[in-house]
Amino acid sequence: QQQVKQSPQSLIVQKGGISIINCAYENTAFDYFPWYQQFPGKGPALLIAIRPDVSEKKEGRFTISFNKSAKQFSLHIMDSQPGDSATYFCAARPFSGGYNKLIFGAGTRLAVHP
Amino acid sequence: ETGVTQTPRHLVMGMTNKKSLKCEQHLGHNAMYWYKQSAKKPLELMFVYNFKEQTENNSVPSRFSPECPNSSHLFLHLHTLQPEDSALYLCASSQAYPLAGATTGELFFGEGSRLTVL
Numbered sequence: 001q002q003q004v005k006q007s008p009q010s011l012i013v014q015k016g017g018i019s020i021i022n023c024a025y026e027n028t029a030f031d032y033f034p035w036y037q038q039f040p041g042k043g044p045a046l047l048i049a050i051r052p053d054v055s056e057k058k059e060g061r062f063t064i065s066f067n068k069s070a071k072q073f074s075l076h077i078m079d080s081q082p083g084d085s086a087t088y089f090c091a092a093r094p095f096s097g098g099y100n101k102l103i104f105g106a107g108t109r110l111a112v113h114p
Numbered sequence: 115e116t117g118v119t120q121t122p123r124h125l126v127m128g129m130t131n132k133k134s135l136k137c138e139q140h141l142g143h144n145a146m147y148w149y150k151q152s153a154k155k156p157l158e159l160m161f162v163y164n165f166k167e168q169t170e171n172n173s174v175p176s177r178f179s180p181e182c183p184n185s186s187h188l189f190l191h192l193h194t195l196q197p198e199d200s201a202l203y204l205c206a207s208s209q210a211y212p213l214a215g216a217t218t219g220e221l222f223f224g225e226g227s228r229l230t231v232l
Contacts, residue, residue: 009154034220043118043204043223044157089157100145100208100221101170104157 004092006105013112019077021108023090026071032093034102035064035075039086047088048075080112117141120205120224128232129195135227137188137205145210146188147221148180151202163188164210195231202226 006023013019023033034049050057050064050073057064063076077084087109091102118139127133139146148160162170163182177199179191188205206221 004156006156036221041225043206043225044221045223046220049220100147101159101162102157102221103159106154106156 004090004103004105006090006108008108009106010109011111013077013080013110015080015082015112015114017080017112019075019080019084019110019112021075021088021090021110022072023074023092023105024070024072025092025103027092027094028071029095030092030103031095032100033064033066033073034091034093035062036089036091036104037086038089038107044089077110080110082112082114085110085112118205118207118222118224120203120227122227123225124228124230126230126232127192127195129197131195132191132193134192135190135203135205135229137190137224139186139188139205139207139222141207141222143207143209143222144185145208146182146185147206147208148188148190149204149206149223151204151226157204161190192229195229197231200229200231202228 004025035047036044037047038044048059048062050066052068055066061078066073087107089107090105093102121136144165146163150158150160159172160174161180166182177194181189204226205224208221
């Protein structure tokens with residue numbers, strides 16, 4: 001069964017610190033790796049995504065690092081802010097064609113303390 | 115209205131009740147999804163509709179019955195549920211792919227329907 005394993009389950013970071021969330025996958029037939037951010041009472045929303053032919057993607061304070069040989073990817077949040085407090089989900093899309101069948105990790109609840 | 119709208123936001127039902135969850139998207143997408151979100155577990159894909167045709171059913175019990183009358187509306191009919199079915203049910207939509215030159219596979223989620231089965 002295709003799986004995406006995410007760690008840690010929860011994370012506490014001080015304001016201004018770096019938040020790091022890790023994911024690992026088992027299937028090599030994934031072609032797209034997004035990260036979603038979910039605030040309480042809201043649905044998940046796309047934060048940043050990467051394709052396997054790229055090793056790093058940066059958007060503002062958010063960076064994805066991708067290690068294809070290790071089948072791992074991670075999200076780094078630089079200069080973490082209290083407004084970043086949310087649940088973060090990594091995901092992977094099997095190349096099934098036609099639609100976005102995403103396989104999600106279990107989520108990381110991030111709390112950024114002022 | 116814009117985006118993906120789900121109703122009701124909260125639902126409490128007994129094990130013998132029949133109820134329905136509704137999802138509507140105003141994004142012009144042609145793929146719609148039901149996900150189940152339980153605490154400390156990955157989002158579980160339940161069903162996928164692609165151009166109104168069901169293309170995925172991830173071994174979901176028959177007490178959950180989806181319906182997609184058109185590309186903008188998706189329903190989840192519920193009957194004789196169990197307490198372990200209590201969860202947040204998320205609807206999402208996206209463009210079907212691949213489109214020429216498409217580089218994104220973004221899912222747009224609604225805010226979910228919080229279901230409690232007594």
